[in-house]
Amino acid sequence: MAIELASARYRYAGSASAALGPIDLRVEEGRVVGVAGANESGKSTLCLVAAGLAPGVIGGKRDGSVRIDGADAAALKPHELAQRCGILFQHAATQLSHSTATVFEEVAFGPCNLGLRIPEVVERVWAALRAAGVEALAARDPGRLSGGQAQLVALASVLAMRPKYLILDEPTSELDPAGTTLVADALTRVAAETGAGILLIEHKTDVLARIADEVIVLERGAVALSGPAAAVLADPRLSDLGVEPPAAVRLERAVRAAAIEWSAALAEAVR
Amino acid sequence: MGLLRRWVARQFTTRVIVLMPVAIAINIVLGYTVQSGLKLPIYVDSIGTILVGVLGGPLPGMFTGALSNLIWQYAPGIGSGSQIGPFAITAAVIGLLAGVWGQLGLFRPRRGHALNIVAAVVAVVLIGAMALYTYGRAFSSPDQFANATFKSASAFDQSRFFFLVVMAVFVVLVGWALVLRRDIGAVFAISAGLFTGIVAAVVSAPIYAFFYGGLSGSGTDAIVAAFRSGGDSLYQATLKQGLLSDPIDKMITTFVVFFLVGSLSRRFVARFPNGEKLVGPEAEPEAVPPADPPAEPEPKAASDAG
Amino acid sequence: MALSSPRPLAAGPVLPDYVTRKPSGFYRSLNPATKLAVAVLEVVAAFTIPGWSGPGLVLAVLVVVAAASRTLRSLIVIGFAALPLVASILVVNLFLLPGASDPIARIGPLAPTWSGLWFGLMTAARLLAFSSAVALAYLTTPVDDLLADFSRRGLGRRGVFVVGAAVQMVPRTIERAGEIMDAQRARGMDTEGRIWRRVRGLVPLAAPMVFGALSEVEERAMALESRGFTAPGRQTLLRVPPDRLIDRVLRWLAAAGVVAIAALRITGKVG
Numbered sequence: 091m092a093i094e095l096a097s098a099r100y101r102y103a104g105s106a107s108a109a110l111g112p113i114d115l116r117v118e119e120g121r122v123v124g125v126a127g128a129n130e131s132g133k134s135t136l137c138l139v140a141a142g143l144a145p146g147v148i149g150g151k152r153d154g155s156v157r158i159d160g161a162d163a164a165a166l167k168p169h170e171l172a173q174r175c176g177i178l179f180q181h182a183a184t185q186l187s188h189s190t191a192t193v194f195e196e197v198a199f200g201p202c203n204l205g206l207r208i209p210e211v212v213e214r215v216w217a218a219l220r221a222a223g224v225e226a227l228a229a230r231d232p233g234r235l236s237g238g239q240a241q242l243v244a245l246a247s248v249l250a251m252r253p254k255y256l257i258l259d260e261p262t263s264e265l266d267p268a269g270t271t272l273v274a275d276a277l278t279r280v281a282a283e284t285g286a287g288i289l290l291i292e293h294k295t296d297v298l299a300r301i302a303d304e305v306i307v308l309e310r311g312a313v314a315l316s317g318p319a320a321a322v323l324a325d326p327r328l329s330d331l332g333v334e335p336p337a338a339v340r341l342e343r344a345v346r347a348a349a350i351e352w353s354a355a356l357a358e359a360v361r
Numbered sequence: 362m363g364l365l366r367r368w369v370a371r372q373f374t375t376r377v378i379v380l381m382p383v384a385i386a387i388n389i390v391l392g393y394t395v396q397s398g399l400k401l402p403i404y405v406d407s408i409g410t411i412l413v414g415v416l417g418g419p420l421p422g423m424f425t426g427a428l429s430n431l432i433w434q435y436a437p438g439i440g441s442g443s444q445i446g447p448f449a450i451t452a453a454v455i456g457l458l459a460g461v462w463g464q465l466g467l468f469r470p471r472r473g474h475a476l477n478i479v480a481a482v483v484a485v486v487l488i489g490a491m492a493l494y495t496y497g498r499a500f501s502s503p504d505q506f507a508n509a510t511f512k513s514a515s516a517f518d519q520s521r522f523f524f525l526v527v528m529a530v531f532v533v534l535v536g537w538a539l540v541l542r543r544d545i546g547a548v549f550a551i552s553a554g555l556f557t558g559i560v561a562a563v564v565s566a567p568i569y570a571f572f573y574g575g576l577s578g579s580g581t582d583a584i585v586a587a588f589r590s591g592g593d594s595l596y597q598a599t600l601k602q603g604l605l606s607d608p609i610d611k612m613i614t615t616f617v618v619f620f621l622v623g624s625l626s627r628r629f630v631a632r633f634p635n636g637e638k639l640v641g642p643e644a645e646p647e648a649v650p651p652a653d654p655p656a657e658p659e660p661k662a663a664s665d666a667g
Numbered sequence: 668m669a670l671s672s673p674r675p676l677a678a679g680p681v682l683p684d685y686v687t688r689k690p691s692g693f694y695r696s697l698n699p700a701t702k703l704a705v706a707v708l709e710v711v712a713a714f715t716i717p718g719w720s721g722p723g724l725v726l727a728v729l730v731v732v733a734a735a736s737r738t739l740r741s742l743i744v745i746g747f748a749a750l751p752l753v754a755s756i757l758v759v760n761l762f763l764l765p766g767a768s769d770p771i772a773r774i775g776p777l778a779p780t781w782s783g784l785w786f787g788l789m790t791a792a793r794l795l796a797f798s799s800a801v802a803l804a805y806l807t808t809p810v811d812d813l814l815a816d817f818s819r820r821g822l823g824r825r826g827v828f829v830v831g832a833a834v835q836m837v838p839r840t841i842e843r844a845g846e847i848m849d850a851q852r853a854r855g856m857d858t859e860g861r862i863w864r865r866v867r868g869l870v871p872l873a874a875p876m877v878f879g880a881l882s883e884v885e886e887r888a889m890a891l892e893s894r895g896f897t898a899p900g901r902q903t904l905l906r907v908p909p910d911r912l913i914d915r916v917l918r919w920l921a922a923a924g925v926v927a928i929a930a931l932r933i934t935g936k937v938g
Binding site for chain 2: 810836870874883
Binding site: 138141143147148167168169171172173176177179181183184185187188189190191192194195198199200201202203204205206207208209210211212213216228229233244247248251 | 680681682683685686688811824827828831832835836838839883885886887888889890891892893894895896897898899900901902903904905
C-alpha cells in the first residue's frame with residue numbers, strides 16, 4: 091500500500107505554467123522518502139499534491155494521477171484525506187488551533203471533530219503524545235510552548251488522526267538544533283512504531299541522512315535524482331542542484347581532497 | 362429555503378472561519394491601541410470587521426463585528442473592560458454593510474474609463490446629497506430625536522459646518538487615493554465608507570444615549586458636552602457627535618481596507634467568497650513566477666508579511 | 668490543575684482533571700447559562716427600575732454574590748477601570764443638564780444642578796451595574812466553560828472555534844502590535860506629533876497586522892481541514908458543564924423576574 095503519483099502535474103490557480111511535474115513517486119508504508127531541492131523547485135507543491143490538498147482545498151489544476159492506497163485523492167473529501175494522509179508544515183504556530191486550553195485538548199481536536207467516543211479519543215491522544223515524545227506537556231497551555239515543543243504538539247495532533255502516511259514540509263526549518271533533533275527522533279519513532287509511510291521535505295540534508303531510506307531531489311518541478319539515501323546524498327551533482335550535502339559527506343570530500351585517508355572509523359565518528 | 366442555506370454556507374468557508382478570529386483580535390487590539398496609544402478621536406475598531414465583510418460577505422462581516430464587541434466586553438484581554446458590548450449592534454450593521462459593498466463590487470480596482478468616471482461622479486453626488494439631508498435633519502429637527510429646545514438658525518449653521526468638515530475629509534481621502542493609485546474604485550469605496558459611517562452614527566446614538574448617557578469617557582465627550590450646554594437633548598447631542606466621528610472613522614477605515622485588499626494578489630483574493638467581485642477584469646494579468654510557493658498573499662506594497 | 672500528567676491506569680481511559688476543570692464554589696459551579704440568565708436579570712433590573720435605587724440594589728446584590736464566589740477583588744478592579752467614564756458622566760450631567768433649573772451653587776459661570784446630579788448618578792449607577800453584571804459573569808464563567816455549554820446546546824464547531832480562537836489571539840496580537848510599533852518608532856513613526864502625522868502612522872501599524880493575518884489564512888485553513896474540521900456529524904464534547912435542577916429553577920426564576928419587572932414598568936406601577 092502506498093501513495094502513488096503517476097505522471098502527476100500541477101498548476102496553481104491563476105498561474106500559466108506548471109509548478110510541478112511530470113512526477114512519478116511512490117511512498118510506501120514504513121518507508122521514509124526524503125525530498126530535497128533548491129528553493130522554488132516544487133517541494134512544497136509536491137507536499138500539497140501528494141496530500142490531496144492540491145487541488146482539493148486550494149484549487150488549481152492537476153493532471154496525471156495521485157492515488158492514496160488505490161483511491162484517487164481528488165475524489166476524497168478533506169476529512170477523509172486527513173485520516174489517510176497527515177500533513178505538517180513549517181510554522182508550528184499556524185497549525186495549532188489556538189482554541190484549546192491544554193495540549194491534551196489540542197491533540198484531541200482532530201479525533202473530536204471526527205465524532206469518536208471519549209474513551210477512544212483519550213487513547214488516541216495519549217498514543218499520539220507518546221509517539222511525538224511530548225506526554226509531559228499534556229497539561230500545558232499550547233500558546234506558551236517553545237518552537238520545538240509546538241511543532242511536536244502539531245505532530246501529535248496530526249498523529250491523533252491515525253493517518254497511514256505522513257507528509258512533512260520542512261518541519262524543522264524554524265527550529266534550533268535541539269528542536270531539530272527532537273523532531274527527527276520523533277519521526278524515526280513514528281516510522282518504526284506505527285509503520286506510517288513518511289514523505290519528508292528537508293533542506294537540512296543531515297536530517298535526511300539520519301532518517302530517510304530513499305531521497306529524491308527536485309529541480310524545477312521534476313525529479314533530477316533519486317535512489318537510496320546514502321547514494322543520492324553522496325552524489326556529486328547535489329551542489330549543482332542547489333542542495334548542500336550532509337556534513338559527513340562534505341567532511342569526507344574535504345579530507346580526501348587533502349589527501350588524508352578516510353577511514354570507516356571517521357565516518358562513524360561524524361555520524 | 363435551500364437557496365438560503367447555500368447562500369449562508371457559501372460565505373462561511375474554512376478560510377473565512379480562520380480569518381474571523383484574527384480579524385476580531387485585530388479589531389480589539391487596534392481599537393484599544395488607537396484610543397490609548399495614538400490618542401486619536403477615532404475608533405478604528407472595525408478594520409477587521411470591514412475586511413471580513415468585504416472578503417467573505419455580509420454574514421461573516423456581521424458576526425465578526427458583533428463578536429468583536431461582545432468578546433471585548435465579556436473577556437477583556439486588554440485594557441479596561443470597555444463597556445462596549447451594546448455596540449455589537451452597530452458593529453454588526455457595519456459588517457453587514459461591508460459585505461454588501463463587497464458583493465456589489467465596490468472594492469474592485471477600476472481604471473479611469475469614461476463610464477467609471479461618470480459612475481463615480483454619480484456616486485459622489487448621491488452620497489453628498491444623502492449626507493446633506495441627514496445632517497440637515499439631525500441638526501434642525503427635534504421631533505425625531507426626543508424633545509429639547511433648539512435654536513433654529515444656529516442649529517442649521519452647525520449642520521452645514523459639520524457637513525463641510527466631513528466632506529472635506531472625504532475629498533482629502535479620495536484625492537489621496539487617486540494620487541496614490543489612480544484607481545477610481547477608491548471613490549466608490551470611500552463613498553461606501555461615508556454611507557456606513559452615517560448609518561453607524563444613527564444606529565449608535567440611541568445606544569449611547571440609553572446606556573451611557575451619551576458619553577464614552579474619551580475625548581469626544583467634550584463635543585457632547587458642548588452640545589448639551591447648547592441645549593440639546595441626550596439623543597441629539599450624541600447623534601451630532603456621532604455624525605462627526607463615525608463617518609470620518611469609517612471613511613479612514615474603509616480607505617485602509619481598500620488599499621490593503623488592493624495590494625493582495627488576485628489568486629489569493631479569488632479564493633474568498635466575495636473573491637470574484639473583488640478582482641476586476643481590468644486588473645492586469647498576473648505575472649507568473651516559475652514555481653509558486655503556496656500561502657503567500659504577495660502584497661505588492663513591500664511590507665513584510667512576516 | 669495537575670502540573671504533571673499521569674498516564675491513565677488500567678481503569679480505562681478517563682479525561683485528566685486539567686481537561687475537565689470542574690469549578691469550585693456554589694456560584695461558580697452553576698451552569699453557565701444560569702449565570703448568564705442571572706446577569707440578564709440584573710441588567711434588566713438596573714435599567715428598568717427608575718432612579719438610582721434600582722441600579723444601586725443590583726450593585727449591592729452583585730457585591731454580595733461576588734464576595735460569596737471570591738471574585739470581589741477582581742470585580743472592584745474592573746469597576747475601577749470604568750472610572751473615567753463614570754467621572755465623565757457625573758461631571759457633564761452635573762453641570763450641563765439642559766433645562767435644569769435647581770442649582771446647588773454658583774461658581775462663576777458654572778452652575779451644578781440637583782437634577783443634574785441625580786441624573787448623573789442614575790446613569791453612572793446603571794452603567795456600573797451593567798458592566799459589573801457582565802464582569803461577574805465573566806469572572807465566574809471562563810470562556811471555555813461558556814463555549815462548552817453552548818456546544819452542548821447546539822453551537823457548531825465553527826462558532827466554538829471562532830470565539831475560542833479569538834479570545835486566545837488577543838494577547839498574541841497585542842504582542843505583535845507592540846513589536847510593530849517599536850519597529851515603526853525606530854523608523855521614525857510619530858506617536859506624539861500632530862494629528863495628521865498620527866493618522867498617517869495608522870497604516871504602518873494596521874497594514875503589517877492585516878497582512879500577517881492574511882498570510883496565515885491559507886495554511887491555517889489547511890491545518891484545520893487536516894484535523895477533520897469539516898467532517899460531517901456532531902463533534903465529540905470533552906467538557907460538558909452539568910445542568911442540574913437548581914440551575915433550571917434559577918433560570919426560571921430569573922426569567923420570571925425579568926417578565927415581572929417589565930410588566931411592572933409597562934403598567935406604570937414602577938416609574
